[in-house]
Amino acid sequence: MDRFINGIEMIAAFFVGIVAADIFISVLLRYFFSFQIPDAYDFGRLLLGILIFWGIAATSYRGTHITVDLVWANSSPRWQRFIDVFATLVLLFVVVVHTYTLFDKVIGTYRDNVLTFDLRLPTWPFFAVAWIGDVSAVLLIAIRTYRLIFHPEAMERGYQIKPVE
Numbered sequence: 001m002d003r004f005i006n007g008i009e010m011i012a013a014f015f016v017g018i019v020a021a022d023i024f025i026s027v028l029l030r031y032f033f034s035f036q037i038p039d040a041y042d043f044g045r046l047l048l049g050i051l052i053f054w055g056i057a058a059t060s061y062r063g064t065h066i067t068v069d070l071v072w073a074n075s076s077p078r079w080q081r082f083i084d085v086f087a088t089l090v091l092l093f094v095v096v097v098h099t100y101t102l103f104d105k106v107i108g109t110y111r112d113n114v115l116t117f118d119l120r121l122p123t124w125p126f127f128a129v130a131w132i133g134d135v136s137a138v139l140l141i142a143i144r145t146y147r148l149i150f151h152p153e154a155m156e157r158g159y160q161i162k163p164v165e
Contacts, residue, residue, distance in 0.1 A: 001143065005061055008136045012054040019047045038118035046126035053102075053133035060091060061140035085148050092141045099134040106131050 026040040037043075072083050110124040147154050 005140060005143070008054070008061075008140060009058045011136075012051070012058040012133075015047065015051040015054050019044065019051050022047060039116040039121065042116040042118075042123070046123060050126060050130045050133060053130040053137065055133075056095070057133055057137035057140050060095070060137050061144050081148070081152055085145065088141060088145045088148055092138070092145055095134065095137050095141055099131070099138050102127070102131045102134050 022040065022044050026037055026044070029035045029037060072080055075083065106124060106127040109127050110122075114123045115121060116123060
């Protein structure tokens with residue numbers, strides 16, 4: 001299971017690198033050579049969407065997203081666990097609904113034959129990769145919920161899962 005989780009985190013990191021390279025190369029070419037990569041804006045926009053959804057998957061499992069722990073920090077360990085489980089269940093519900101609606105967007109983009117501006121490439125594959133990231137988020141949040149309920153010692157804050165060799 002940890003190998004699967006680490007794989008999703010590596011995919012998210014890969015998309016961070018792709019977005020950074022796209023921006024860097026586009027700015028470099030435009031500034032020094034007055035040349036623009038065809039569809040650079042569209043690719044950047046679509047890749048950023050992919051990055052966001054894969055990032056949601058990576059941060060939701062680890063609980064490393066932005067949190068406000070004022071109530072949690074002043075609660076007993078029993079209530080802290082309850083808050084963690086409740087918050088994760090709410091997050092799971094929201095991401096499941098979002099995944100369902102994003103799938104509808106993938107299908108709509110495919111049916112409408114939405115294309116990029118310059119190269120006229122279909123955009124639905126970008127939406128599909130983003131949707132797969134959202135599905136990964138659902139799986140990881142479900143795993144987090146299971147572990148919070150049945151193996152809370154493995155999900156303590158600050159706990160790091162050992163890398164799989």
